[in-house]
Amino acid sequence: MAKIKGHGTKETPWQLKTPPGTSEYIMYKEDDILVCKVGSTTLHYQWRCIDDCYNMLKKHADWMELGSADEQKPAKDGTVEAWGRSAKNPVGGWYGLKKGFRGRFGMYVPPLMEALGLVELEHNAKNNRMKAK
Numbered sequence: 064m065a066k067i068k069g070h071g072t073k074e075t076p077w078q079l080k081t082p083p084g085t086s087e088y089i090m091y092k093e094d095d096i097l098v099c100k101v102g103s104t105t106l107h108y109q110w111r112c113i114d115d116c117y118n119m120l121k122k123h124a125d126w127m128e129l130g131s132a133d134e135q136k137p138a139k140d141g142t143v144e145a146w147g148r149s150a151k152n153p154v155g156g157w158y159g160l161k162k163g164f165r166g167r168f169g170m171y172v173p174p175l176m177e178a179l180g181l182v183e184l185e186h187n188a189k190n191n192r193m194k195a196k
Contacts, residue, residue: 067079067178067179069089069091071090071091071092072091072092073091073093073098076089076090076091076098076100077089077090077091077175077178079171079174079175079178080174081170081171081174082129082170082173082174082184082185082186082187082191083186083187083188083189083191084186086101088100088101088102088171090171090175092110094110095109095110095111096108096109096110096160097109097110097112097113097172097175099171101171104164105161105164106159106161106164106165106167106171107159107160107161107164108158108159108160108168108171108172109154109158109160111153111154111158112147112158112168112172113172113175113176113179113181115152115153115154115158116143116146116147116172116176117176117181117182117195119146119152120182120193120194120195121195123194123195124194124195125194126185126192126193126194127141127142127143127146127192127193127194128141128142128143128190128191128192129142129143129144129169129170129173129191129192129193130142130143130144130145130169131144131166131167131168131169131170132144132166132167132169133166133167134159134162134163134164134165134166134167135166136166138166138169142169143168143169143172143173143193144166144167144168144169144170147159147168147169147172148165148166148168158172173191173193176193177193180196181195181196182194182195182196183196
């Protein structure tokens, strides 16, 4: 498990790296929103995505490909990214809140879930997967 730095607040955000370890970013909880800052870009996800994704992975009971993709690009079927925008997930669509910046769920949420001790996460150059602990 990756050691998490920060406390998840705006003042002391979690400091994370993408699954391949190529980019650093921060996340923090603000009310019921998960805020993700990558350079000058800010993404917002519903906070409940953490528990919902964990429960989905528990039911899936195996490794699942992350499949990160920008909002404008289709997500590969059967991936965490596809689930994060599916009409069949618990919120009935996107966990991302800001139109134009709703994608990349499969890139930025899994490292936080790993740091919180909820999942096992691969750290390959590409095609990473995760599964619930």
